[in-house]
Amino acid sequence: MIPVGCHERPFDASILGRQVWSLEDITQAAEVVDAARQLDVGLVFWRGEVDKGLVLESHGFRKIETLLTLRCALPQEKRALPPGIGIAQVADADMIADLAAEAFRSDRWHTDPEIPNDRADAYKAAWAHNNIMGRAGVTLITLTGAGEVTGFNSMLFRDDALIIDLIAVAPSHQGQGLAGRLINAAKADGAGRFKTLSAGTQASNAASLRLYDRHDMKESMRADTWHWTP
Ligand SMILES: CC(C)(COP(=O)(O)OP(=O)(O)OC[C@H]1O[C@@H](n2cnc3c(N)ncnc32)[C@H](O)[C@@H]1OP(=O)(O)O)[C@@H](O)C(=O)NCCC(=O)NCCS
Incomplete structure (x- = not known):
């Protein structure tokens, strides 16, 4: 028991x-x-x-x-989604799960040497897949001209807060501003519906901290995660 x-x-x-x-x-x-x-x-x-x-x-x-929680206020006037941003459909779930398995490296399962990497990859893949299948309120995506998903931002709706639950860009497309576009799209999507946009990330995740800082998201909370494994 x-x-x-x-x-x-x-x-x-x-x-x-x-x-x-x-x-x-x-x-x-x-x-x-x-x-x-x-x-x-x-x-x-x-x-x-x-x-x-x-x-x-x-x-x-x-x-x-x-783990840091970062937050910013959202504009109150409704905005259109920027060009080049789509909304993920059920048919995109496998592609997004594969992208998640490939992209995430800073989370607690990947950084714990006692957890096998293939389990950490599978964890993020299943999480992203579940989000597309209905767990998330919305998942915004960037796409190539050929319809390949290059990045996604999966968000939860919690009262007046819009929460970035998972955000990732395919390693081959990182550093080109796609995540920045996904944050701008989140702000446009949430404007007039939610008061705040928030996200959580690891203090060691330089790329995401830079990303959130560039979008005026300020630290609102900090927590530590500890693991016991046999
Ligand atoms: C975090 C992540 C989504 C950023 O995606 P991206 O499309 O490469 O980001 P952008 O190109 O929009 O860059 C955003 C800013 O971060 C900076 N940046 C990108 N990679 C960086 C790195 N490895 N270290 C430091 N800064 C970095 C960029 O220079 C840019 O800053 P600038 O606007 O001042 O030039 C991407 O690195 C990723 O998918 N990582 C794995 C998944 C993850 O950790 N997600 C977030 C955790 S919740």
């Missing part, structure tokens, strides 16, 4: 091929790790206030990332 102070993560487990738990109550860390060892859990993670996680070190957790 799953111990007090943590929750099962069935989606994560389905990709990792072993149970994944999120630790919610940091004071239960010792008991949760004991149970995780007995039940052959593959990953326990905790995310919370910076430095609060230091107590986890003695229980065998490793600090994996510092």
Whole structure:
């Protein structure tokens, strides 16, 4: 049975091929790790206030990332989507999943050396695929003339906030301003419907920090993620 102070993560487990738990109550860390060892859990993670996680070190957790939340206000007058931007359809889901598997490298699954890279790729692919199949409110895309998806920005609708859930550009098309266009498109799409645009990224992700800074998105929150693996 799953111990007090943590929750099962069935989606994560389905990709990792072993149970994944999120630790919610940091004071239960010792008991949760004991149970995780007995039940052959593959990953326990905790995310919370910076430095609060230091107590986890003695229980065998490793600090994996510092996650920044960035935010800007959205214009209140409605705008048209800029040219060259499309809205992803179900038929694009496989192409976007492949792009996600290829592009993401700074997230906590890829940067944890204890998680196999093919699982980290599969995690991002499945996440992106689910977004296109209905999890996200909208996914904006950039396309080549031949209709190949070169970048995507998958967003969630949460009350008056528009949230960038996953954004990536195919490695062969990076550095050409496509992500910048996807952010401008997000602002146009959200204007008049949402008050704020926000995104989360790792403190180590120089490209995305530069991107958000260029679009006047300012840090509103910071959290650390810690992993325990057997
Ligand atoms: C982050 C990402 C989406 C940027 O896409 P992109 O199309 O290459 O970005 P752009 O060309 O619009 O560039 C945006 C800014 O970042 C800068 N930039 C791009 N790559 C960079 C790098 N590796 N290091 C530092 N800055 C970088 C660009 O110079 C540009 O700044 P400028 O306008 O001052 O010149 C892309 O690197 C990516 O897909 N990364 C993997 C997925 C990911 O990490 N997503 C974000 C995490 S939530």
